[in-house]
Amino acid sequence: KLSPRLRAIIEMVPPLECLADIGSDHAYVPIALIQQQRIRRAIASEIASGPLKISQRDIQAAHLQQQITTRLADGLSGLSRQDQVDLAVIAGMGGQLITQILERGQSQLRFISQLILEPNNDEPCVRQWLSQHHWQIKTEQIVQEGRHIYEIIYAQKQANFKPLTPQQVMFGPCLLQERSQVFQNKWQKQLQQAQFMYNNLLKAHQLQPQKLKQAQVRIQKIKEVLQ
Ligand code: SAM
Numbered sequence: 001k002l003s004p005r006l007r008a009i010i011e012m013v014p015p016l017e018c019l020a021d022i023g024s025d026h027a028y029v030p031i032a033l034i035q036q037q038r039i040r041r042a043i044a045s046e047i048a049s050g051p052l053k054i055s056q057r058d059i060q061a062a063h064l065q066q067q068i069t070t071r072l073a074d075g076l077s078g079l080s081r082q083d084q085v086d087l088a089v090i091a092g093m094g095g096q097l098i099t100q101i102l103e104r105g106q107s108q109l110r111f112i113s114q115l116i117l118e119p120n121n122d123e124p125c126v127r128q129w130l131s132q133h134h135w136q137i138k139t140e141q142i143v144q145e146g147r148h149i150y151e152i153i154y155a156q157k158q159a160n161f162k163p164l165t166p167q168q169v170m171f172g173p174c175l176l177q178e179r180s181q182v183f184q185n186k187w188q189k190q191l192q193q194a195q196f197m198y199n200n201l202l203k204a205h206q207l208q209p210q211k212l213k214q215a216q217v218r219i220q221k222i223k224e225v226l227q
Helices: 004-012 028-035 049-061 095-104 123-132 166-171 173-178 181-203 209-226
Strands: 016-022 039-046 068-072 087-093 114-119 135-145 148-157
Touching: 004 028, 004 087, 004 114, 004 135, 004 148, 016 028, 028 039, 028 049, 028 068, 039 049, 049 068, 087 095, 095 114, 095 123, 114 123, 123 135, 123 148, 123 166, 135 173, 135 181, 148 181, 166 173, 166 209, 181 209
Parallel strands: 016 039, 016 087, 039 068, 087 114
Antiparallel strands: 114 148, 135 148
């Protein structure tokens, strides 16, 4: 019953002791991982009590109350060092919101060494934050689900950190290397949209040179990668 997006997130989780799922909603990710015996315990954290009730119901239905605890909290704020969280998943939200959660959760991120992030949009904003805060992107996945394309990022905090280039921030360092069919489909579509916008700007009565330049640069950057 899991969607391709959720399956890809789950597959990216290495075997570990404790996972925190932030914005857990239905808690499908921790439930599946414990059932597959890939993790031993989990914390399902939610900002809203409605979704938290749904996750509590699903956890009970799976008889996993011993292994999965739930928290009502904003972002990472419900986690403490004593929880010994190895990895936090933040999935199914906008990239700006994920970035805010990371930014506000910096004290918790001192005791968490792995992240899996799945922004529904604004992926470069998330990658930029990771790079600026010395989180190394180790693997990425791109999956199509109906008309939607999702990018999933796995990052680790490590000593010998290498910052991302602007091109890697835009396209994803691992996705860029792999250039899968889904990746090419995504950027073909982005190219068409950018060209459409560029043409509309050209036709507009009032010339907007800055926007025109931005569209031109974007078209150029995408073309370089699709060549
Ligand atoms: N993570 C699940 C997934 O990927 O399928 C559920 C995604 S659901 C669309 C987004 C969830 O994030 C909602 O349940 C919402 O209440 C929760 N959320 C939004 N902002 C949050 C925040 N600041 N802290 C924790 N949870 C948040």
